[in-house]
Amino acid sequence: MGCCTVTHTNLDHLVRWESDWAGLRVVVAGLGLSGFSAADTLIELGAKVLVVDGSDTEVNRARADTLKIVGATDVLLGGAHNDALPLIDGQAPQLVIASPGWNPRQPLLAAAAEAGIEIWGDVELAWRVREKEGRKLAEWVVITGTNGKTTTVGMTESIFRAAGLRSIAAGNVGTPILDAIRDPEGFDVIAVELSSFQLHYTHSMSPLASVVLNIAEDHVDWHGGFENYKADKAKIYERTRLAAIYNAEESVVESMVENADVVEGCRAIGFTTGVPSLSMVGIVEDLLVDRAFIEDRKNSATELVPLDSIGEIVPRHTAANAAAAAALARAFGVEPEAVAKGLSGYDAGDHRIQAVARRDDVLWINDSKATNPHAANASLGAFSSVVWIAGGLSKGVDYNELVSSNATRLKAVVLIGTDTAGLREALQRHVPQVPVIAADVRETEEEAVAGAGAGWSVMAAAVRAAAEIAAPGDTVLMAPAAASMDQFTSYAQRGEAFIGAVGALMGETSK
Structure with missing residues (x-):
């Protein structure tokens, strides 16, 4: 199956749907949502597509059957197929499409790179086929950052729709970007969330506007170091045409x-949670204002929306996300009234600083989506006296800065997760006076959540422990600063476990 000699193929001519894709030999690495979408698109374009995925699951087998029906050359499932670059009709592939989860050191991708074969992601493919005869050509505004991407892309979509534009949030959230691109009617504008993984494999995108929300240590194992991670995030600004935010x-x-290296004439636009300087969007007396996209920006600012219209709890990072979304929309030409309507009507959904309950002047907050220290820092900073439920799959990050910067806020810490050593060490180093409690599962809790998984029992124990410590004026904050996959299937399941445990506790205490 492996290949050794490769003749490099120049793919510069593949820049629209009607380009000559027919017969192009493509290996698609990964059969998740983005991989399936890429394979399906390429088959429709007439390419010869072979798909590889290390997981031979029921879901992947069903997807494989679908792709074979529509014309895939082959679909290879199982770990053995990840270790070498496969041939297509006895010849080396001319292009490899990498799914976001596949890091560059993976053997198949490393072999492709060594052989000089171009490696794209689904975003690169989408950018190249976005233009099609008879379909509306959408502008792209693109968003990345360590945290806040999904909130910001949702806010941006809401603003565009409030302005009467046909818009969709796509990419790393919700709709795969290629599915959005292939919509028969097309869109006026697409708000595209991009992960560092997707940006790594994106090479020619030239969006109308782009933004990096923030940057902090994350996914260093995938990228092979923090500097590489930052470099991939920075790629979002390359070739931006109008506003680099x-x-x-x-x-x-x-x-x-x-x-x-932006397009000539592109403006740098800042956003801030403080008073904005010239060419910025920011906050003045609890109002979100624009001092960037107005004529007299040197002397004045235009009111966009009061912060209390956005939500009951608007911590600093939520205000920052709103400012970034407003800047993207204003770059597109959206009027202030639509910005206000879109942000006021935006529903943040569950698991991100979600108020679950308040009893006896104790506020219970679910921030299960805080899967790294940077995200947890944002939610910890929103409250003054915190009983913190934290821990999980740490992904090799450092907790020292998170703990030291929030030392005065921590009343107690309740640990969940299987990998708490790093967090324990940071707590001992910076806040040795703060009680640290391991969630102690009781037999009754195991019985109460029988069949739901060990994580549910642990969460029930953590909530009980937090309740025993919390006093009036405290916030019990479940912001794990770690991934969930050690005890849960996702951050959403972890959040649901917390909500369920709090609900059960409230039921008990009301008896």
Whole structure:
């Protein structure tokens, strides 16, 4: 199955749907949502498509059957197929499409790179086929950052729709970007969430506007180091045409804009949770204002929306996300009234600083989506006296800065998860006076959640432990600062476990 000699194929001519894709030999690495969408698109374009995925699951077998029916050359499932670059009709592939989860050191991708074969992601493919005769050509505004991407892309979509534009949020959230691109009617504008993985495999995208919300240590194992992670995030600014939007409170992000090779005439637009300087969007007396996209920006600012219209709890990072979304929409030309309507009507959904209950002046908050220290820092910073439920799959991150910067807020810490050593060490180093309690599962809790998984029992124990410590004026905050897959199937399941445990506790205490 392996290949050795490859003749490099120049793919520069493949820039629209009607380009000559017929017969192009393509290996698609990964059969998740983005991989399936890429394979399906390429088959429709007439390419010869072979798909590889290390997981031989029922879901993947069903997807494989579908792709074979529509014309895939082959679909190879199982770990053995990940270790070499397969041939297509006895010849080396001319292109490899990498799913976001596949890191560059994976043997198949490493072999493709060594052989000089181009490696794209689904976003690169989508950018190249976005233009099609008879279909509306959508503008792209693109969003990345360590945290806040999904919230910001949702806010941006809501603003566009409030303005009467046909818009959709796509990419790393919700709809795969290729599914959005292939919509028969097309869109006026697409708000595209991009992960660092997707950006790594994106090479020619030239969006109308782009933003990096923030940057912090994350996914260093995938990228092979923090510097590589930052470099991939910074790629979002390359070839931006109108507005390169940056977090004015993070010097690293500002330097990304300063070093970006943007299209001539592109403006650098800052956003801030403080009073905005010239060419920024920011906050003045609890009002979100625009001092970037108005004529007299030197002397004035335009009111966009009061913060209390956005939500009951608007912590600093939510205000920052709203400012970034507003800047993207204003770059597109959306009027202030639509910005206000879109942000006021936006529903953040569950698991992100979600108020679950309040009893005896104790507030219970579910922030299961805080899967890394940077996200947890944002929610910890929103409250003054916190009983913190934390822990999980740490992904090799450092907790020292998170703990030290929130030392005065922590009343107690209840640990969940199977990998708490790093967090324990940081707590002992910076807040040795703060009680640290391991969730102690009782037999009754095991019985109460029988069949639901060990994580549910642990969460019930954690909630009980937090309740025993919390006093009036405290917030019990479940913001794990870690991934969920050690004890749960997803951050959403972890959040549901917390909500269920709090509900059960409230039922008990009301008896």
